[in-house]
Amino acid sequence: MSKKLKIGLIGTGGIAVGCHMPGYASIPDQCEMVAACDVNREAATKAAEKFGIARVTTDYKELLADPEIDAVSVTTPNAFHMQPTIDALNAGKHVLCEKPLAMNAEEAKKMCRAAKDSGKILQVALQMRFSSEGRFLKQFIDNGNMGDIYYARAKALRRRGVPHWGVFIDKEKQGGGPLIDIGVHILDLTLFLMGYPKPVVATGKTWDVLAKDEQNANFWGEFDRKKFTVEDFAVGMIRFDNGAVVTLESSFMANMEDDPFETQLYGTKAGAIVRKWSPGSPVRIFKEIDQQYFELSPQKLPKVDSDHTAEVQAFVKAIQNNDPSPVPGENGLILNAVFDALYKSSETGREVEVDITY
Ligand SMILES: NC(=O)c1ccc[n+]([C@@H]2O[C@H](COP(=O)([O-])OP(=O)(O)OC[C@H]3O[C@@H](n4cnc5c(N)ncnc54)[C@H](O)[C@@H]3O)[C@@H](O)[C@H]2O)c1
Known part of the structure; x- marks a missing residue:
């Protein structure tokens, strides 16, 4: 013991x-x-x-x-x-x-x-990555069922979901907005499933066009609009040293349908989508067998009471x-380095190198 x-x-x-x-x-x-x-x-x-x-x-x-x-x-x-x-x-x-x-x-x-x-x-x-979906798909991918994953599209989007407590809207204490707060989760899951390839360059853009305007309701509760110093929407594209590309979208407020929290992976043998907190199966696999398209959903995901x-x-x-x-901390470093590059890219309008050496 x-x-x-x-x-x-x-x-x-x-x-x-x-x-x-x-x-x-x-x-x-x-x-x-x-x-x-x-x-x-x-x-x-x-x-x-x-x-x-x-x-x-x-x-x-x-x-x-x-x-x-x-x-x-x-x-x-x-x-x-x-x-x-x-x-x-x-x-x-x-x-x-x-x-x-x-x-x-x-x-x-x-x-x-x-x-x-x-x-x-x-x-x-x-x-x-401890979720039942994450565990299942990681094993599925590691067993070779998806082939090489060359592209992923990750989304952590809220239509009207600015956190009104704590310091989540304060850049000085938070470092950034939805990108660093919730984009971090979906990007981690995506990179975990892809085997954490090394990021090389990133390009992105952030906006703060909705949350500062009191006319736009926040369904999570009211907050001081004047204290909102982070972005309300961010988009990025990251290139990796193995040739793979990931696009990432993240928002606290956006005029859009639903609140998707998902990642879609494109592999040479199959594709997959993991969709959290939505009706239907949280994992779906897209595959061709005998020149027919199939959509498969696992029926016995591992049981996890709380991630x-x-x-x-x-x-x-x-x-x-x-x-x-x-x-490992090194995974956290990769995520921070990608966010730094995306914020810098937004400011400069250019592609930025992602530096993870330490
Ligand atoms: N993993 C997740 O899904 C998830 C969800 C929510 C928050 N978080 C993270 O958790 C962290 C805290 O978020 P929270 O929602 O609990 O915020 P919170 O504001 O509810 O709690 C933070 C606490 O830290 C205390 N604090 C501040 N500075 C301190 C210091 N120097 N020493 C000791 N205590 C100090 C504050 O008084 C407060 O009680 C953030 O980094 C946030 O990103 C993660």
Whole structure:
């Protein structure tokens, strides 16, 4: 039986209380949450009470000074991912850091370097690859059923879905808008399914044409339009060193049909679409057999109760088994580097190189 891990939480807001903490609580024989930190003491206290955690602090360094703590979740806003993560790794703790890994690639590189130097696990909280659809399709692709995937079209689009809480509309604390907030999920799933090819160049464009205008309703709840400093729509095209191309669209507000959250993969032997939160099968395969087109949907997807819980459980298991990170920092770095390139491309009107060296 492996040692029961002691866990600390840095940032006890929505994602910590709603996802990370229930994840740790789901495996009480493998880990126990022992300290909760938030700059807002009330938030930390409330979260600690809910999950029976004895210690509360407003200073994450105090939490990291505890030699008993093996691992932490960093669930602060994006601008506060880097420093606690680096400090935790340097203090010998494993880290599960929320997505996006960082505000930009420069920060992500420092985090990857700290992970490498410390020898501890840095896992990025990108849960879609733990979903039943993600698991099934990854295996299906790795078994050679799709051939070479040369193109993918990823969409994380909301018609009227600007988050009105937290700091999601504040570029200074968030690093960007829907691209970095939800585009990150669908791009991660897409690249995971494609075997994470190395991005080379990207071209993109962002707009902020709808969300600032109070005439456009936000069905998720009202927010201060004057404080909206991120894009409301982004589009990009990324080229990879294996010749593959991915296009990505992401929005908080757009005049369009539905709210598609999906990726469509084009392979030499078959195509596939993964569509989250829509009616019908979440995975469909498009294939030609004997000169006839077929559309197939898997009837027995692996059962996953919660993608977030599965992600937390994978983190704990990797620590206990001394395995590599289930979602390495380097994947998070690739995503940040692609977003940097897309934002720069939008500003300059040119194609931009994606730099992931560190
Ligand atoms: N994986 C997902 O699907 C998903 C979903 C939502 C949010 N997130 C990510 O989780 C992170 C947090 O989002 P949230 O929705 O929980 O936000 P939130 O505003 O609800 O919570 C953030 C908490 O961090 C605290 N905090 C801020 N700075 C801190 C610091 N330096 N030290 C300690 N605590 C600090 C705040 O007081 C707040 O309680 C973001 O990076 C976001 O992108 C991921």
